[in-house]
Amino acid sequence: MHEMTVGSVGRIWIKKFSAPAYRIFSAGGPIFSAVAMLGLTLAVVPLLSKADYGYLAFCIALTVFGNGVINATAGTPLSILLNQNDVVRPDIFWPVVKVSTLISIGVAGILFVFGIAWERPLSSVAVLSCYGFLNGVRWIQRSYQYARHRPARAALSDLIASLTILAGVAILIWLRPESLIWPSVLLAVSIMAGFAVIIGRSDATEYPLGEQHLYPIREYRHVWREQSRWALLGIVTTEMAVNGHIYVVTTLAGPAAFSPIAIATLAWRPAMTIITAMTLLERPRLAAAMAAKAIERVKSIRRQLRYIFYSVFVLNLSLIACAMIFFKKYFDKGKYDITVIGTAMALWMCVIFVRTVRTQDSVFLQAAREFRPLAMTSVIAAPVSLVLAAFMTQVFNPLFSIVGIILGEITMTCLVIRLAKKVERGSV
Template identity: 35%
Template sequence: MAEAQVAEQRPATGRIQRLGSVLGRFGLASLSSAIVSVSHLAVQLFSIHHLGTSAIGTLAFLLVIIQFGYGLSNALVSTPYTIAVNQGEEADARRFDFFFPVNLLLAASQGLLCAAIAWATASPAAALLFGLAGTFSLIRWFGRSNAYAHHAPMRAARSDLAYAGTILIGLTIAMRTGASLPAIGGMLVAASLIGMLPFGLAFLRRHGAMGPGRALRAYRPVWREQSAWTLVGVLSTEATSNSHSYIVTLLAGPTAFAPIAVGMLFFRPVNVCITALTQLERPRMTRAVARGDHGAAIKSERMFMAALVMLWLGTCVVAAIVLEFFPGLILKPTLDHQAVVLAVGLCALLSLVQCVQTPMSVMTQARRAFRPLAAQSLRSCGVGVVAVTLIVLGADPVLSIGGVVLSQLVMMLGIWRLDRQWRRTQQAEG
């Protein structure tokens, strides 16, 4: 009898240990990223109650662009840099200083794009401040990637805490004095600058370590080998994941995008944590694959997925509680309440697909299978753009999220097939 009880306790103990392992491994990165997400959520909640409907849509769209910049940085700078410095045990990081000026060019390009969008939809003051916010956000983001690439997660966490703390202080002041769209842009600028302090002046100086021309020449082999294909994947993935944001804003305007933006609010923490945990886990997977430890790489993939699904479940519980008991936090009379609830439900489904897909995608990148991954992304992109456009032209724009879900399912199944093929190959060889 006692032996039977011990046998029953062992699986439960094992599950608790595995859960503790997941929480311990991802706790620091998840917590700091979640705090950043909460600060962005607070910014958008503030905008809902203090800005007009058009300004709400404009702010949400600019935050989508900044998030897109994180994906571009991962494709063009962060992922290649992480792979380069983790290929060997004694990699000389100074050999890869050319990544820093390339990152500066990318950051400046995003700043110009944000400025152009804010100029067209808001005001010159908003254009100036969101242009700076777009630039500084990518410099800070590469600082986080650099910290994770060199296995210094505390540095990235300190940056996140400084960034989020600055935003929350700014919002506390704005609640007393009032704020406009340019003022929110100024908060993001200040937060990005203060968030760069943990990386030190040496990190900032390395962005001017060499001229842009020399840096681009040194970067050319990286572009040919991996970044070109990764960029195709990121662009097509962005078109797949956020096609509703671009198409609805283009065809129906910021006002029509506002209910979708509010529905997306709840799952911004999941999206930010997906991106941040990818930075944490990619070096681990890359190093495991490089040394031939495929079991460790697969275990990392499973733990990554478990962490994301737990985060998604928690977010769904919070969304349900807010919609049921505290709807005034996110709803205002000028917004269609039913449209917002529908948007939240569709965004939950979309977020779940992304949580399952991302670890398999990162594993595929760690195996340097950039070309087949890009092919899968292009296929799903075509499905998404066509589906979303048809829905926006013929139905309620909120339903366009369903077209994105369809395209992400196509992407997930394609990556799953690549992942299964690789695992079968490893089992046959092992």
């Protein structure tokens, strides 16, 4: 029998508590990011015109959509293909990076075109377009770090970016500048600060930049055929199903009409940011458990995700309730009616709750590589959301476009749950 020394006892306690602490820190970066973005969007409510605020919210929403597209084209393939074995795969990495970079350029281009069309200040449009590009480039690296089971590095990047935003928010509250260029520059600087810490020495060793020319972008076709085409279809149609009102309202009524909806949407952004982060964190672990046919471990991970998602929903709801109670006058300063804001937040609460119910089943289906049938659920739901959102906008009020999103969400959730039960029965 081995004698227990102080050192051995210490190592046991470190081993026992280091893993939970590591996981908490890994999830902490996205949490800080969500809080920082919420602080920024609330701080500029009384400072910006409705049109400027609507455009800023549109930019943030589109970059989040761009992150989702990169998750489909880079995150999902890397988390599965790089976990099938522990070898370096430059034939996968470099084509994926090149495709994702093109997507980032596309996001920047869309932001620029819409900003010019809506006659927003050119300097702000240019800076926000740069933000859209840089955000996509950083997200590529986040996806890779998660795929290689190094979430702490991604969390550190989120933390640095978030602290930069929070420092900028303090400056905005102090100076109170009524110009779109200030939050635009703040977003761009925060992304650059976060990007500076996300690339490690091991990445340069595994994938030297000088070798990227050996792996042309056309090699991505193998990843496209096997996985990402269905994942991308799912992301695009899901975006239309769950956020179609953004594009419908801004196109039909302009960014000013979207601004009160944007406040409600961004108020719920902490929940969706954390849920998305937990999805990226747990999907590789779930994929590994399914590859090992560890059924009980798969069930345990799914159960944990369900509890986490519901807890995040309740916490975000509590945060919004406090904000509506203690900062009522903050919203209603001649620009916004508190009743309109409250109605929008209540409607969006329904959207987030239905989405929360569905998400852990979606993660399970992604890990099970059921990309095509999962994509079909959003293909069916997207027309429901878009048609009803457009109808509500034209006939009633842009605010009630959210009703169309709720019905689209319910449609997709029912289809996803039914599909997950079918796959689960087949895997047992």
